[in-house]
Every structure is written in structure tokens, then in C-alpha cells.
Amino acid sequence: MSNKGIFIGFTLGVVVIVLLFYLKENDRKIKEIKKKEDDNEANLKEIKKMLSDIEEESLIKGDIRVSIDISQRINELINYYRNIDDDICEELNKALELIKDNYFEQGINKLAVIIENLLKNKYKNEEGLKKNLKFANLINYAHKTNFFNQKEKDHCVYIKNTRNKESHELNNKLDDNDRAKLLLESVEIIFKFTKITPNKTSLCIG
Numbered sequence: 001m002s003n004k005g006i007f008i009g010f011t012l013g014v015v016v017i018v019l020l021f022y023l024k025e026n027d028r029k030i031k032e033i034k035k036k037e038d039d040n041e042a043n044l045k046e047i048k049k050m051l052s053d054i055e056e057e058s059l060i061k062g063d064i065r066v067s068i069d070i071s072q073r074i075n076e077l078i079n080y081y082r083n084i085d086d087d088i089c090e091e092l093n094k095a096l097e098l099i100k101d102n103y104f105e106q107g108i109n110k111l112a113v114i115i116e117n118l119l120k121n122k123y124k125n126e127e128g129l130k131k132n133l134k135f136a137n138l139i140n141y142a143h144k145t146n147f148f149n150q151k152e153k154d155h156c157v158y159i160k161n162t163r164n165k166e167s168h169e170l171n172n173k174l175d176d177n178d179r180a181k182l183l184l185e186s187v188e189i190i191f192k193f194t195k196i197t198p199n200k201t202s203l204c205i206g
Contacts, residue, residue: 070099073187080194085121088114104179105162111186112159118193122147135160147192155185 074096081089095110112135119138123129129141139160143153159182 070183070187071096073191074099077187077190077194088117091117099183104183108159108179108182108186109163111183111190112156112163115156115159115186115189118190122193148189152185152189152192155182155189158182159186 074092078089078092078096081092091110091114095107095114098104098107098110116135116138119135119142120133123138123141124133126141129137136157139148139153139156142148142156143150148156162182
């Protein structure tokens with residue numbers, strides 16, 4: 001074989017080796033890219049799960065925070081009514097237990113009953129209401145006589161309607177902001193019937 005033939009053969013051999021190396025390296029890179037894609041997908045799923053867990057934990061902590069803050073206020077009311085009105089004191093204790101057990105909607109309904117009964121006690125001797133002490137009439141009269149401002153009237157109308165809706169619908173759940181707001185405002189309205197100096201809780205609501 002001539003030198004030229006040897007050179008051509010050697011060159012072809014080098015080309016084949018380089019080509020094989022390139023194909024093998026390219027295959028390796030493709031596998032690496034696919035692995036990275038798989039890892040990224042797995043990481044994305046893990047991140048989504050972590051975010052979901054954080055969100056769930058935040059909701060749980062939010063519920064606990066609502067329960068603690070409102071419980072402190074209700075305990076103030078229980079201490080106030082302990083030697084004044086046994087029935088109101090008992091209902092406040094029931095509301096407190098419901099809220100501590102995270103039965104917030106039922107707790108709101110119980111607070112609505114308390115507000116209704118406090119209004120009945122307040123206006124039971126009013127000539128225009130003696131024979132018509134329904135919750136709606138009591139709310140309107142409290143607003144008419146400036147005991148409730150417009151916001152407080154609207155709140156009482158809302159919890160009255162929520163209570164009625166609860167009695168006719170199964171699994172009637174409120175969202176977190178509504179739940180916190182209704183609990184806080186219901187408790188603060190009950191404070192209007194006492195001689196306790198208003199002291200708003202630190203609960204943050206939207």
C-alpha cells in the first residue's frame with residue numbers, strides 16, 4: 001500500500017473516531033438535558049407541594065390566631081356578665097367553645113343569638129316594640145335610636161341572614177376574611193351593651 005493510501009486510511013479512521021466521539025458526546029448531552037428536565041419537573045412538583053403545605057399551614061395558623069384573639073375578648077365578656085346575666089354568660093361560654101374547636105360559623109350564629117337577646121332586653125319595655133321583638137325590628141330600632149351606626153346595623157342584618165341561611169343549607173362555609181371579620185365585629189357589638197372600655201383586638205382582617 002502506498003503512502004497516499006495509508007494517509008487516506010488513517011484520515012478516514014480519525015474521521016470515524018471523531019464522528020463516533022461526537023455522536024457519543026451528543027447522546028450524553030441529550031441524556032443530561034433530559035435528566036435536567038426530569039429533575040426540574042420533579043423540583044417544580046416539590047415546590048408546588050411546599051407552597052401548598054405553606055398555604056395550608058398559614059390557614060391553620062390563621063384559624064388558631066382568630067381563635068386566640070377572639071377568645072380573649074369573649075372571656076372579657078364572660079367575666080363581665082358572670083354576675084349580671086347568667087343566660088348571656090352561658091351562651092358566651094358556648095360560643096367560646098365552638099370557636100376554640102374551630103366551628104367558626106356556628107360560633108358566629110351563637111353570637112348573633114346573643115346580640116338578639118341583648119337587644120330584646122334593652123328594648124323590651126319600648127311601647128313600639130313590645131309585641132314585635134323580632135331580630136330585624138330590633139336591629140332597625142337600634143339604628144333608628146342611634147344605638148347602632150350604619151355599619152353595625154348592616155353587620156347585624158348580615159349575621160341574621162347568615163344564621164337563617166345556616167338553618168336551611170348544609171355545609172354553609174364562609175371564607176377566611178368573612179369569618180374573621182364577622183367574629184370580631186360581632187364580639188365588638190356585644191361590648192356596646194357593657195360598660196367596658198372598647199379595646200379592639202390586634203386581629204388583622206382584610
